[in-house]
Amino acid sequence: MTEIIDGNAVASEIRDDLTDAIETLADAGSRPGLATVLMGDDPASQTYVNMKQRDCEEVGIESHHVDVDGDAPPEALFDTIADLNDDPGIHGYIVQAPVPDHVDYRNVIRRVDPSKDVDGFHPENVGRLVAGDARFRPCTPHGVQKLLESADVDTEGKDVTIVGRSDIVGKPLVNLLIQKAEDGNATVTVCHSRTDDLAAKTRSADIVVAAVGVPELIDGSMLEDGTIVIDVGVNRVDADTEKGYELVGDVEFESAEEKASAITPVPGGVGPMTRAMLLYNTVKAASLQEDVAVELP
Numbered sequence: 001m002t003e004i005i006d007g008n009a010v011a012s013e014i015r016d017d018l019t020d021a022i023e024t025l026a027d028a029g030s031r032p033g034l035a036t037v038l039m040g041d042d043p044a045s046q047t048y049v050n051m052k053q054r055d056c057e058e059v060g061i062e063s064h065h066v067d068v069d070g071d072a073p074p075e076a077l078f079d080t081i082a083d084l085n086d087d088p089g090i091h092g093y094i095v096q097a098p099v100p101d102h103v104d105y106r107n108v109i110r111r112v113d114p115s116k117d118v119d120g121f122h123p124e125n126v127g128r129l130v131a132g133d134a135r136f137r138p139c140t141p142h143g144v145q146k147l148l149e150s151a152d153v154d155t156e157g158k159d160v161t162i163v164g165r166s167d168i169v170g171k172p173l174v175n176l177l178i179q180k181a182e183d184g185n186a187t188v189t190v191c192h193s194r195t196d197d198l199a200a201k202t203r204s205a206d207i208v209v210a211a212v213g214v215p216e217l218i219d220g221s222m223l224e225d226g227t228i229v230i231d232v233g234v235n236r237v238d239a240d241t242e243k244g245y246e247l248v249g250d251v252e253f254e255s256a257e258e259k260a261s262a263i264t265p266v267p268g269g270v271g272p273m274t275r276a277m278l279l280y281n282t283v284k285a286a287s288l289q290e291d292v293a294v295e296l297p
């Protein structure tokens, strides 16, 4: 039987555990604060921002949101960032990607105070992660690690094929999985759009992580029996539904499920974990800034 890894359930457990840490902070007189910043009106981003606000309410994190006009000059966003850096009630914040074309996202990330960078995207935090001294693990890769742990998958000595080399998923996940650590010690192959014979790489893997943003790129014919499949893709594709779209992963679920020993669904797999690990980083940021020790899940 193929195990369907329930990201909603694992994320809910993590939120429960975080509630205890948040109580510890409250006893010491502080409440973690998270802000989201959205420049423009990307509809998917608006959905995520709303979900993040609901998550914060559930666990007792104070949530703030700042909208920046999509046509404003980059400086409008930089000013918002400077304000958030200066605000002691904001322990962490994220600038939702993508930003409009006239704004360089790298230039945005560099301005975020690294101690409030709960996405883990600032060059200082990227460097620390690569050096094996992470402050904030990027939320999606950290969520993938927690999902593997929840399914009792030991990564030590395993062959992992990651499909996708993005700065927010593929690259940090390689670095986490190759580390000398209980949730690392894997042998990792990274594939991308120029990879020759992708199917050979996915077939030789014990664990496949699909994070390319191409709907249903990976199908069952590309997998050996018993593979563990983690689908990071959350692609909106046009469909005859109430919303006019449906969410589809980077994996063709039906055919992959026949081969996999365990697989994450979309929705309800990695997505909720990304949000749970954002709360985790926010609690960690508050704990560091307020100098209050907490136990993290």
Ligand SMILES: Nc1nc(=O)c2c([nH]1)NC[C@@H]1CN(c3ccc(C(=O)N[C@@H](CCC(=O)O)C(=O)O)cc3)C=[N+]21
Pocket: 047, 048, 051, 094, 095, 096, 097, 098, 119, 139, 234, 247, 266, 267, 268, 269, 270, 271, 272, 274, 275
């Ligand atoms: N600075 C920044 N940080 C991010 O972490 C970031 C970002 N920008 N830009 C966009 C991507 C994407 N992302 C998702 C988060 C939650 C779900 C999620 O909760 N998905 C639900 C369903 C969502 C729905 O119903 O639309 C699920 O898969 O079950 C998906 C995708 C965070 N991202």
